[in-house]
Amino acid sequence: MSETAGLDAFDVGPSGLWSELLNSLPKRIMRSTRLRQILEKWPRHLFVDQSNDALMRLAAGMDSPLSIGHGQTISQPQLVVRMTRLLRPKQGERVLDIGLGSGWQAAILQERVGVRGKVVAIERIAALLHATKKRFEELGLHNIELILGDATNIAHWPEGQFHVITCAAGCDREPDFWRERLAEGGRMVVPRKAGDVKDETYYQSDGVAFPAEGWEDGPMHQLVRTIRFADGYREEEHDYCGFVPLVSGAIQKE
Numbered sequence: 001m002s003e004t005a006g007l008d009a010f011d012v013g014p015s016g017l018w019s020e021l022l023n024s025l026p027k028r029i030m031r032s033t034r035l036r037q038i039l040e041k042w043p044r045h046l047f048v049d050q051s052n053d054a055l056m057r058l059a060a061g062m063d064s065p066l067s068i069g070h071g072q073t074i075s076q077p078q079l080v081v082r083m084t085r086l087l088r089p090k091q092g093e094r095v096l097d098i099g100l101g102s103g104w105q106a107a108i109l110q111e112r113v114g115v116r117g118k119v120v121a122i123e124r125i126a127a128l129l130h131a132t133k134k135r136f137e138e139l140g141l142h143n144i145e146l147i148l149g150d151a152t153n154i155a156h157w158p159e160g161q162f163h164v165i166t167c168a169a170g171c172d173r174e175p176d177f178w179r180e181r182l183a184e185g186g187r188m189v190v191p192r193k194a195g196d197v198k199d200e201t202y203y204q205s206d207g208v209a210f211p212a213e214g215w216e217d218g219p220m221h222q223l224v225r226t227i228r229f230a231d232g233y234r235e236e237e238h239d240y241c242g243f244v245p246l247v248s249g250a251i252q253k254e
């Protein structure tokens with residue numbers, strides 16, 4: 001018997017655990033029933049390797065980031081919910097997902113935009129992209145176009161414009177050509193380096209406390225939402241958070 005087999009006796013069945021996590025998220029960030037349904041359809045453990053292992057399933061049901069190998073992480077569920085809310089994806093829209101990773105955020109967004117919409121996702125690490133491509137095939141996710149490449153180097157891409165752009169890697173400031181890819185009315189959310197935040201109250205955002213653990217010198221990033229209007233852009237600062245860094249250059253070898 002494996003060391004973790006006994007955990008099954010505590011009802012760590014993935015769906016039970018996941019529903020409990022969704023129930024525990026602050027009501028103000030889980031207002032949308034549609035988003036709740038989508039998260040129930042695509043629980044995080046489906047995007048984590050070895051999720052048949054009881055401990056991994058347990059970890060996937062926790063509100064914290066989790067390793068997906070290659071020094072990268074699948075995001076904390078609360079953060080994915082916050083970003084999805086800020087992005088306001090709608091049926092039929094075109095989405096650009098920067099930093100595909102495990103594919104969890106892309107799966108949630110494709111469910112929201114539906115078959116009339118489209119998700120294009122870019123990832124710089126070939127091994128991650130290929131593992132996620134296989135996962136999408138197994139899960140029957142066919143509406144996500146995968147591109148191996150460096151998102152800091154897509155200025156001349158033939159991909160057109162997007163209603164939604166999301167980035168799961170933190171940076172000082174994203175390249176200007178990302179926002180130029182937004183269609184009018186489009187929304188982009190990027191974790192940018194947070195300013196010099198020392199006051200503990202800044203660990204609170206949207207009325208919800210964020211864990212100060214590991215943030216003794218202040219949080220690393222802040223979600224910045226850019227909205228494109230006919231006559232320009234508006235930038236808004238939202239939640240404090242921590243992300244893996246946006247890195248230049250693609251890694252082709254497996």
Ligand code: SAH
Pocket residue numbers: 072073074075098099100101102103104105106122123124125128149150151152168169244245246247248249
């Ligand atoms: N959305 C993912 C989060 C993955 S973490 C999920 O749901 O699992 C962020 C990802 O961004 C990593 O996989 C990392 O390799 C990728 N990344 C970092 N810099 C990049 C760049 N310049 N271009 C494309 N992907 C990048």
